[in-house]
Amino acid sequence: MEIIIPIAVVVVIVIFFIYASKGGAKLLAEREARMAKAEKGKAVVIGSHTAGIRGTGNGGHYQGYEFTLEVSNAYKAPYRAKCVWEVYPMGAPKVQQGMEVNVKIDAKDDQMVYPMADGLAFSWNFQMMHKKKKK
Secondary structure, three states, X not given: OOOHHHHHHHHHHHHHHHHHHHHHHHHHHHHHHHHXXXXXXXXXXXXXXXXXXEEEEOOEEEEEEEEEEEEEOOOOOOEEEXXXXXXXXXXXXXXXXXXXXXXXXXXXXXXXXXXXXXXXXXXXXXXXXXXXXXX
């Protein structure tokens, strides 16, 4: 009996990790599919401020900034969007006020604007936290 409890605990932990990894893979696939359907465009940085998130990602340490952008492409008239990007040290010079950045515009939500420049990344972490707060 003494050995059954530790074995049961290990089995439960293994099952949890298998379930969690499948959920994570599904989430990544959904994100990649969304970005693949996004339309190419341009965004001019109108302004920015820190968004209260920071961390470490593929490009090292980043600071999250909420950007106000004027977004446009061949199919959309210019419009204002607010979104949070992770800005890595090499990306900071590319997003100063008045600068133009190549982006992709989400097909379902035009407020989700993905930067297409080295040192910048759309903040999925902020997006997930923001969704939870709305509920």
